[in-house]
Amino acid sequence: MRPLRMVAPPGPEPLLRVRDVTLQYRSGSATVRATQNVSFDVFEGDRFVLLGPSGCGKSSLLKAVGGFLAPSAGSIELAGRTVTQPGPDRMAVFQEFDQLPPWKTVLENVMFPLLAAGRLPRAEARERALHWIARVGLTRFAGAYPHTLSGGMKQRVAIARALAMQPKVLLMDEPFAALDALTRRTMQEELTKLWEEAPFTLLFVTHSIDEALVVGNGILLLSPHPGRVRAELNSHQFGLASGGSAEFQAAAQRIHDLLFDEAPAAPAPGERATR
């Protein structure tokens, strides 16, 4: 299938520029190729989703943007600088609930990166952390330890901790995948609301088509292992309320077909086929 791409409007420079990135792992004498020649741009304030089947290299791409995995070919630039190592300008939220040190309270967890990065003196770090804890609705739990919180609450702490750092880009790797369906929906809603209150730039990995449509304003579809770009779609018209609509269902079906090669990919309005 030929990849589809949005017709790029002339505009500002991308904040994140990923170009022809091939990622591979070496274990002993074997080499595992995770992605091949993947390119995409993320602009400031985008909610950009990487969507694809298990093993297509979504997490590896996020790791590479995070600076934890060097491309074997291609380049990654953030704000015009080549990414070569991790940095506090890229904070990550993972799926695992144990990403919060259990011996630190919610407040201490959110303050920790601010202090470790030397961003703020303690009093200001505390004030900033309390602000973000309030933004995610956990003020009453500021003194609680992670083991006393539900999965959704732990993810909210992780989001507060990341956003308190005011990263250039927030990296989220299937952050809601381990939650029950209702909580997952609530978390998608809360994340979207946080973004609407004060937009940030998001790079979000999921293998749920519905989640991609709700969370993202742009979606990169990746082919199965090793991941190559299959299509890039605009999804800004969808919010949580549109979940059951015919338009939403049609978009979900179209993505499904593109991902699994089950229908000829006639370009939709605003898209064009490229090589």
Ligand SMILES: Nc1ncnc2c1ncn2[C@@H]1O[C@H](COP(=O)(O)OP(=O)(O)OP(=O)(O)O)[C@@H](O)[C@H]1O
């Ligand atoms: N540390 C590693 N060492 C060797 N191979 C790895 C490593 N991490 C990932 N891989 C391989 O790279 C490929 C891409 O993995 P990755 O986790 O990036 O995919 P994914 O799309 O995020 O999958 P999932 O949705 O299942 O998390 C897979 O074949 C995987 O087995």
